[in-house]
Amino acid sequence: METLTIAQLGNPILRKHAAPLSAGQYQDFAPFFKALQHKMLEHNGVGIAAPQVNESIRAFIVASRPNPRYPDAPMMEPTLMLNPEIVWASESMEKDWEGCLSIPGIRALVNRHSHIEVRYDTLEGKEVKTQMEGFIARIFQHELDHLNGLVFLDQAE
Numbered sequence: 327m328e329t330l331t332i333a334q335l336g337n338p339i340l341r342k343h344a345a346p347l348s349a350g351q352y353q354d355f356a357p358f359f360k361a362l363q364h365k366m367l368e369h370n371g372v373g374i375a376a377p378q379v380n381e382s383i384r385a386f387i388v389a390s391r392p393n394p395r396y397p398d399a400p401m402m403e404p405t406l407m408l409n410p411e412i413v414w415a416s417e418s419m420e421k422d423w424e425g426c427l428s429i430p431g432i433r434a435l436v437n438r439h440s441h442i443e444v445r446y447d448t449l450e451g452k453e454v455k456t457q458m459e460g461f462i463a464r465i466f467q468h469e470l471d472h473l474n475g476l477v478f479l480d481q482a483e
């Protein structure tokens with residue numbers, strides 16, 4: 327398993343617009359995605375985006391789990407999302423605390439859409455369309471920002 331390092335704020339890769347993957351590339355990146363998930367779990371993250379480990383491609387993992395900050399967060403299998411997009415977002419917004427593996431030790435209140443409809447491809451190339459709300463929607467929006475060169479402090483209240 328390749329060893330990855332997490333880019334810290336100040337690293338220009340966190341400010342790039344990540345490149346979309348072609349479906350033909352998905353399987354080529356399978357070992358990298360395994361290493362990405364390992365890295366996230368190693369740091370007890372609830373998500374991680376490829377640019378955070380210096381790979382500027384449109385892919386991230388969402389892995390909500392109950393935690394001290396969000397005790398009622400749903401338990402979900404870490405889910406790899408390729409070429410993810412928000413197709414609809416609610417007017418209603420919610421403010422809550424966020425952290426980031428690229429900005430250790432800092433928490434900030436961030437306003438996010440409370441409900442979103444998203445689409446993404448799985449590693450097998452299947453398109454998934456689904457609705458998200460609450461903490462999972464928050465993680466998705468946080469990770470999607472990473473693919474667009476944004477970090478949560480840019481949106482902090």
Ligand SMILES: O=C(CSC(=O)[C@H](Cc1ccccc1)CC(F)(F)F)c1ccccc1
Binds near residue numbers: 375
């Ligand atoms: O483990 C963290 C560290 S921060 C984290 O997991 C980021 C994801 C995240 C945490 C909280 C809200 C939204 C997104 C991961 C990142 F940086 F790669 F995106 C955590 C923070 C708040 C609640 C529960 C867990």
Ligand SMILES: [Zn+2]
Binds near residue numbers: 426427428468472478
């Ligand atoms: Zn982050």
